Amino acid sequence: MKKLGALFVSLFFVFGIAGCSQAQLEISDSWVRSSEMSGAGGMTGMFMQISNPGSESITLVGGSSDAGMVEIHETVMGDDGMQMQEIDAGIEIAAGSSVILQPGGLHVMLMNLSEGVAAGDEITVDLEFDGHPNVSVTAVAKPSEAGDEEYHSDMDSME
Numbered sequence: 001m002k003k004l005g006a007l008f009v010s011l012f013f014v015f016g017i018a019g020c021s022q023a024q025l026e027i028s029d030s031w032v033r034s035s036e037m038s039g040a041g042g043m044t045g046m047f048m049q050i051s052n053p054g055s056e057s058i059t060l061v062g063g064s065s066d067a068g069m070v071e072i073h074e075t076v077m078g079d080d081g082m083q084m085q086e087i088d089a090g091i092e093i094a095a096g097s098s099v100i101l102q103p104g105g106l107h108v109m110l111m112n113l114s115e116g117v118a119a120g121d122e123i124t125v126d127l128e129f130d131g132h133p134n135v136s137v138t139a140v141a142k143p144s145e146a147g148d149e150e151y152h153s154d155m156d157s158m159e
Contacts, residue, residue, distance in 0.1 A: 025058065025093070025132055026051040030139035032110070033103065038117040038141070043068070046108035046125055046139055050091075051098040058131040060099075061090035063108060065125040067117070073109040084109065090130065103144065119143045 030048035038044040052058050063070035071086045082104070091106055093099045101107045108125060110117075117123060121141040128134050 024053075025129070025135060026053065027127075027135060027137055030137050032117060032121070032123045032139045032141040033144045034117050034119045034121070034141040035144060038113065040113055040116045042113050042116070043109060043111040044113065044117050044141075045073075045103065046110060046123065046137075047101045047103060048108075048137065048139070049098055049100050050093050052093040052095060054132075055095050056131060057092055057094050058129050059090040059092045060108075060127060061130050062128040063125045064128070065110060065123065066114065067123045067125070068110045068113040070125055071109045071111065072106075074106050075104050117141045 028049045028051070030046065032038075032046050033044045035044065050060065060072055062072060072090055073084045074087050075082050075084055077083075086109075087106075091099055091101075099106065108127070110123070110125070119141055122138050123141060124136060124138040126134050126136050
């Protein structure tokens with residue numbers, strides 16, 4: 001009988017631990033910019049709020065999409081005004097906090113678009129995280145002209 005009791009206790013711990021899951025990221029308010037820059041071969045930004053209810057930091061490090069090449073970007077002040085640049089280390093979302101990706105700040109950049117992005121189109125991006133499984137986000141495009149920032153990428157130097 002002791003062996004049977006020990007077996008149940010062992011199974012409880014194995015399945016109890018296996019049943020515990022990491023807190024899921026919460027992604028809200030996602031949208032994609034539709035503008036004069038978002039034609040085929042062009043580029044656009046994806047914006048959202050990412051909340052991490054977990055107890056450990058998670059980092060957004062990249063993504064992939066049938067719509068185009070994906071990079072994680074920030075907008076910074078350059079010699080000629082506001083400019084976009086890739087964030088090689090990604091965007092950290094600290095435990096118990098949120099990060100807002102928005103025009104003029106942190107964002108997901110879609111470049112070399114396979115097709116133009118018009119208002120109302122749905123764009124899906126598989127976001128890649130360090131410390132969390134990938135998350136697929138589908139966002140609707142809405143009109144929003146770019147601000148004063150200039151769009152630069154490594155693609156410019158390849159032409």
